[in-house]
Amino acid sequence: MATSESDKCWRECMDVAVEVACRAGKVVQEAVKHEKSVSTKSTPTDLVTEADQQVEELIISTLRDKFPSHRFIGEESSAAGEKCILTDNPSWIIDPIDGTCNFVHSFPMVAVSIGFAVKKELEFGVIYHCFDGTLYTARKGHGAFCNGVRIQVSKEKDVSKALILTEIGAKRDPATLNIFSGNIMKLLSAPTHGVRIIGSSTLALCLIATGAAEAYYQYGLHCWDIAAAAVIIREAGGIVIDTSGGPLDLMSRRVVAAGTHEMANYIVQQLQPISYERDDSDPGVQK
The missing domain is CATH 3.40.190.80 (D-Maltodextrin-Binding Protein; domain 2)
Incomplete structure (x- = not known):
């Protein structure tokens, strides 16, 4: 795939990721208001809720419908036994609810995270802060943004x-x-x-x-x-x-x-x- 063609393709993928991340975030916003069904995974502190599984299914089903040849790595599907292997194929790397313990306690630091890699190289990332609606986005070579405004790291060395x-x-x-x-x-x-x-x-x-x-x-x-x-x-x-x-x-x-x-x-x-x-x-x- 030519560079310009692939650039356009990944930009279109990112547009879909932004849309589904915001939609998933709204689901999380609503779910936090209700009683949560909570269980554990690898340790007593490694929590999972029905919302984690529902939101991951929403994200993956939406993306798979649009990009059926792509691969998917998701937190809950990995917990269910799917292999967590990154290949050269276009791959979505998904955390449906990052901060599940926070979510369970309604502590307001909870996010939906969608990363995308091609040939094992990260191409773009979309993170939606579910409690306040802040959207972080970045695509390789195109800058990073918070709600559309360019962001920059601290340059402190001390x-x-x-x-x-x-x-x-x-x-x-x-x-x-x-x-x-x-x-x-x-x-x-x-x-x-x-x-x-x-x-x-x-x-x-x-x-x-x-x-x-x-x-x-x-x-x-x-x-x-x-x-x-x-x-x-x-x-x-x-x-x-x-x-x-x-x-x-x-x-x-x-x-x-x-x-x-x-x-x-x-x-x-x-x-x-x-x-x-x-x-x-x-x-x-x-x-």
Whole structure:
């Protein structure tokens, strides 16, 4: 496919993604008002609701109807046993409700996230903040936007002036929690302005893209938590890498994102790793 032809095709795909993300977000907005049916997946803290499954079905069925040859990676379909493998084919990477625990408690940090990759390279991302209707979008080479207004990361290089975001992850055993708290203590003693946990990886990453915070790191997130947001941060001028300092591996379940290389490299140097099974491991993609 010629470059101009493919560019037009992916732009059309993104237009559909925006429409379905907004529609799905409205479903989530309505669902949060009602009693939720909640169950667990891999751990007692890894929650799923009927709304997660219904919203994913809405998104995938809509996209599959328009793009029947494309592949799909979704959080709930992966939890149900579908292989989480990224191929060279055009692939949609979907988190129907990022921040499910927040959703259950009506804590207002919940998002729909839709990423799109071709030949294993991320092409665009769409993230819809379900509580306030904020729409984040980005397409490779075309900039990042919040409600149509271009956004840019913070260019702060000094960690002592940084606000850093993270998430806890699904593992809550004492050894993991000791490493997690130790990583936070290292960053707080840098010192930094502070460390925040908001319960939604995708929205935390969007805050990096807008410059509201300087850096984000996490062990234990999934490819659907990072795919859309990675495009948005990069197009906002930021850095998204592996916690080792190497290139981002979507399936590795670990990430560092920042507005500057200096900030990202500082975070990398402070972290003690936490081990999670890869998304594309076989068996057990939901470990």
